Amino acid sequence: MSVDLTQFIPSFLEESFEGLELMExxxxxxxxxxxxxxxxxxxxxxxxxxxxxTFGFNHVTEFTHLVETLLDExxxxxxxxxxxxxxxxLESVDCMRLLIEAIRDEQECDSEKIAENSTRLEETLASSGxxxxxxxxxxxxxxxxxxxxxxxxxxxxxxxxxLVQTGNDPLLLFNALADLGEIxxxxxxxxxxxxxxxxxxxxxxxxxxxxxxxxSEAEIKExxxxxxxxxxxxxxxxxxxxxxxxxxxxxxxxxxIDQSSQDEATNITTPIESSFPEPTPKNIPDKPAGKxxxxxxxxxxxxxxxxxxxxxxxxxxxxxxxxxxxxxxxDLSKVERLNAGLEQLLQNTKELQESVMRIRMLPISFVxxxxxxxVHDLSKKTGKEIELILKGEQTELDKTVMEQIGDPLxxxxxxxxxxxxxxxxxxxxxxxxxxxxIVLDAYHQGGSICIEISDxxxxxxxxxxxxxxxxxxxxxxxxxxxxxxVFDLLFEPGFSTAKEVSDISGRGVxxxxxxxxxxxxxxxxxxxxxxxxxxxxRINLPLTLAxxxxxxxxxxxxxxxxxxxxxxxxxxxxKELINRVSGDxxxxxxxxxxxxxxxxxxxxxxxxxxxxxxxxxxxxxxADGQKIGLMVDDLLAQQQVVxxxxxxxxxxxxxxxxxxxxxxxxxxxxxxxxxxxxxxxTKAQINQQxxxxxxxxxxxxxxxxxxx
Amino acid sequence: xxxxxxxxEVPVEGEHSLEGIDFITSGxxxxxFLLADEQYAVDIxxxxxxxxxxxxxxxxxxxxxxxxxxxxRGIIVPIVDLRMKFNISSAIYCETTVVIVLTxxxxxxxxxxxxxxxxxxxxxxxxxxxxxxxxxxxxxxPQNYLQGLVNVGENVxxxxxxxxxxxxxxxxxx
Numbered sequence: 001m002s003v004d005l006t007q008f009i010p011s012f013l014e015e016s017f018e019g020l021e022l023m024e025x026x027x028x029x030x031x032x033x034x035x036x037x038x039x040x041x042x043x044x045x046x047x048x049x050x051x052x053x054t055f056g057f058n059h060v061t062e063f064t065h066l067v068e069t070l071l072d073e074x075x076x077x078x079x080x081x082x083x084x085x086x087x088x089x090l091e092s093v094d095c096m097r098l099l100i101e102a103i104r105d106e107q108e109c110d111s112e113k114i115a116e117n118s119t120r121l122e123e124t125l126a127s128s129g130x131x132x133x134x135x136x137x138x139x140x141x142x143x144x145x146x147x148x149x150x151x152x153x154x155x156x157x158x159x160x161x162x163l164v165q166t167g168n169d170p171l172l173l174f175n176a177l178a179d180l181g182e183i184x185x186x187x188x189x190x191x192x193x194x195x196x197x198x199x200x201x202x203x204x205x206x207x208x209x210x211x212x213x214x215x216s217e218a219e220i221k222e223x224x225x226x227x228x229x230x231x232x233x234x235x236x237x238x239x240x241x242x243x244x245x246x247x248x249x250x251x252x253x254x255x256x257i258d259q260s261s262q263d264e265a266t267n268i269t270t271p272i273e274s275s276f277p278e279p280t281p282k283n284i285p286d287k288p289a290g291k292x293x294x295x296x297x298x299x300x301x302x303x304x305x306x307x308x309x310x311x312x313x314x315x316x317x318x319x320x321x322x323x324x325x326x327x328x329x330x331d332l333s334k335v336e337r338l339n340a341g342l343e344q345l346l347q348n349t350k351e352l353q354e355s356v357m358r359i360r361m362l363p364i365s366f367v368x369x370x371x372x373x374x375v376h377d378l379s380k381k382t383g384k385e386i387e388l389i390l391k392g393e394q395t396e397l398d399k400t401v402m403e404q405i406g407d408p409l410x411x412x413x414x415x416x417x418x419x420x421x422x423x424x425x426x427x428x429x430x431x432x433x434x435x436x437x438i439v440l441d442a443y444h445q446g447g448s449i450c451i452e453i454s455d456x457x458x459x460x461x462x463x464x465x466x467x468x469x470x471x472x473x474x475x476x477x478x479x480x481x482x483x484x485x486v487f488d489l490l491f492e493p494g495f496s497t498a499k500e501v502s503d504i505s506g507r508g509v510x511x512x513x514x515x516x517x518x519x520x521x522x523x524x525x526x527x528x529x530x531x532x533x534x535x536x537x538r539i540n541l542p543l544t545l546a547x548x549x550x551x552x553x554x555x556x557x558x559x560x561x562x563x564x565x566x567x568x569x570x571x572x573x574x575k576e577l578i579n580r581v582s583g584d585x586x587x588x589x590x591x592x593x594x595x596x597x598x599x600x601x602x603x604x605x606x607x608x609x610x611x612x613x614x615x616x617x618x619x620x621x622x623a624d625g626q627k628i629g630l631m632v633d634d635l636l637a638q639q640q641v642v643x644x645x646x647x648x649x650x651x652x653x654x655x656x657x658x659x660x661x662x663x664x665x666x667x668x669x670x671x672x673x674x675x676x677x678x679x680x681x682t683k684a685q686i687n688q689q690x691x692x693x694x695x696x697x698x699x700x701x702x703x704x705x706x707x708x
Numbered sequence: 709x710x711x712x713x714x715x716x717e718v719p720v721e722g723e724h725s726l727e728g729i730d731f732i733t734s735g736x737x738x739x740x741f742l743l744a745d746e747q748y749a750v751d752i753x754x755x756x757x758x759x760x761x762x763x764x765x766x767x768x769x770x771x772x773x774x775x776x777x778x779x780x781r782g783i784i785v786p787i788v789d790l791r792m793k794f795n796i797s798s799a800i801y802c803e804t805t806v807v808i809v810l811t812x813x814x815x816x817x818x819x820x821x822x823x824x825x826x827x828x829x830x831x832x833x834x835x836x837x838x839x840x841x842x843x844x845x846x847x848x849x850p851q852n853y854l855q856g857l858v859n860v861g862e863n864v865x866x867x868x869x870x871x872x873x874x875x876x877x878x879x880x881x882x
Contacts, residue, residue: 604768650786667765
């Protein structure tokens with residue numbers, strides 16, 4: 001029986017990435033004499049190396065081996081944990097990630113960087129005099145002194161019975177030994193129990209091997225490295241031979257025969273005899289099609305979530321059978337039971353929907369985890385001491401949202417380090433602790449999630465922002481703006497208050513992109529800042545992109561959905577609160593605010609029964625800190641809707657973010673509030689351009705509407 | 709123009725044209741349909757389904773020939789009125805009005821669009837050699853939509869290029 005190893009590669013990749021993350025975060029927390037941490041780093045590296053070895057990814061194995069050797073020295077206390085070494089290890093983790101990503105993408109990776117890094121690792125390993133770089137030194141010896149010396153090694157290999165259950169195969173070990181030199185071996189079957197007592201998953205044999213090779217003891221030991229805890233291994237040097245004197249019995253085959261006879265005895269195929277494919281590094285096995293870099297593949301889901309799903313499906317099946325039984329010979333006396341059944345079905349469906357949604361929810365720590373490293377690197381680069389505090393890491397967020405929020409967050413954290421936190425002497429002068437702190441916090445707020453990035457730095461210079469906006473012609477000298485309006489200017493394209501473009505920020509990805517990304521997720525971002533005390537960027541995001549709570553409204557004969565999250569309030573307009581300004585602009589006085597009124601029927605060219613604002617209802621929505629009133633004919637139900645893309649078969653439509661299917665099977669459009677604001681602004685601009693010419697039909701109809 | 713009368717007539721023509729033709733071996737199959745009193749055809753392999761006319765949901769600010777979108781088993785499918793698209797005649801919706809839903813797989817995606825036509829009439833077997841180039845003498849249908857002409861009995865059927873049909877918004881909307 002042969003096992004197709006390639007099917008395990010995705011799990012290897014996934015585990016490796018997890019291991020790398022663990023290594024990274026542990027390295028950041030690594031302190032002198034912390035055995036447990038360094039052990040866990042070592043273990044992670046060790047399993048990556050092992051996995052890579054199994055699949056024949058030799059370049060990963062080789063590189064990781066160097067990392068592991070360095071870690072081993074630290075673990076054994078032979079080397080002090082120096083900051084430089086930790087930095088080197090962090091960079092090595094990056095290299096390992098590159099290597100493994102290259103495997104995933106089936107591409108060549110940046111070998112120059114890897115080579116440079118492994119040279120540095122080797123140098124570090126060789127540098128310390130008191131360091132026992134056994135393996136490496138002997139390697140060197142082998143190639144120089146013992147080049148032609150053939151040693152005859154006697155190896156006694158007595159594996160524990162459960163060895164094969166851990167996935168180790170003696171045959172592989174022997175094959176590896178055979179690579180080192182001529183090998184002969186004898187199997188000892190004295191422990192073999194009676195036929196009936198044989199457990200096919202146990203290994204009862206032990207071996208006496210003779211290896212004629214110029215390999216060192218360390219190299220031989222390395223072959224058995226994976227099983228060293230699970231076997232008794234005695235290696236003795238027999239004699240020095242100058243000439244090759246070989247006595248090869250068909251050792252390996254003997255061994256195979258032994259094992260297969262053992263299998264025949266039990267007539268059960270076991271992993272023991274699996275003939276592993278020859279590890280060929282070039283021949284990276286075929287992966288499932290469509291596994292590209294963008295394909296983030298699988299989700300690891302807690303068993304509890306799956307359990308609850310299975311339970312619910314069970315319930316659903318019971319309900320279904322109950323209903324179909326009812327339907328068999330239905331008469332009116334059963335109506336009550338039918339209603340009960342339908343009620344149950346409703347409940348089941350709802351719970352099932354929630355459970356399925358929950359499967360896509362992952363704790364936000366998946367995103368947050370990258371920040372300790374980022375802040376570590378940045379603080380080194382800027383020479384600022386910064387502490388990063390993560391809060392609410394267990395807050396769950398939809399996977400799709402999570403994938404897309406990563407980059408904006410990175411940008412904001414970079415900004416906080418670069419612009420937010422002042423340098424140490426400024427902080428001390430201002431009576432602040434020398435060490436700045438950045439807090440990343442996530443929490444649920446109603447149907448949305450809130451992510452906050454706050455720093456205790458210098459805050460945003462309101463005047464500088466305002467001046468910059470003046471300079472760019474975005475505002476007028478006389479304009480008075482609230483703080484939040486000023487800070488919103490930061491999100492204008494090409495707006496940077498940084499005096500010079502540094503290595504960290506100002507690489508072209510501006511705050512406008514951050515805002516755009518967040519908006520494309522249906523979220524919004526707000527800034528709060530107090531000069532000298534720090535600033536907070538608060539991002540509000542919908543929990544999921546697939547479903548939203550919507551308010552159904554009727555405009556003319558058509559039904560539209562307004563996302564509930566954008567709605568501030570809905571009201572019946574009062575005539576005396578309607579104002580007309582600058583000739584064609586409708587404003588509604590909502591307490592202290594003047595809210596521009598946008599007639600959707602005009603924007604969308606819908607024939608409509610009520611064209612006068614007095615007879616309409618006004619839905620006040622807010623986006624980008626801008627409130628607008630949407631004129632609708634009627635408010636209908638509120639319901640959760642599943643968002644369907646219009647792009648798939650059609651194209652993006654301005655003012656519409658997608659479509660959904662209502663209960664009756666018809667399609668309704670979901671309004672895109674920021675898009676509508678933009679549309680209205682564009683329209684207003686066009687109107688202004690044509691100010692001198694005849695006023696458009698639309699404006700006239702509004703004015704007549706108001707006057708009557 | 710009495711479309712219903714024409715629609716009733718045409719299948720008879722189609723039957724004539726199909727007489728004696730081996731369905732399996734001879735050429736590609738095309739679905740023919742009526743627009744006003746003209747016959748058109750599309751590659752039958754692209755036809756996803758034929759639906760009766762139902763009022764779609766309007767898409768705001770779309771061109772007049774985009775009638776809106778419908779829900780086809782959970783997929784949002786835009787509906788294009790071919791007569792309005794080609795300026796053939798004004799749209800009348802009657803009993804025989806149907807929507808031919810065409811699916812075309814391009815390199816990066818599959819696109820499904822429904823086309824409103826007056827009636828479907830027949831399945832036509834056409835050998836590649838029977839397809840004549842369409843003359844460039846104008847007419848309402850833009851040249852790039854035409855795959856060619858086929859003579860069927862005394863009638864001429866216009867073969868439409870489905871791939872170009874599917875790109876309808878690329879040419880017209882942006």
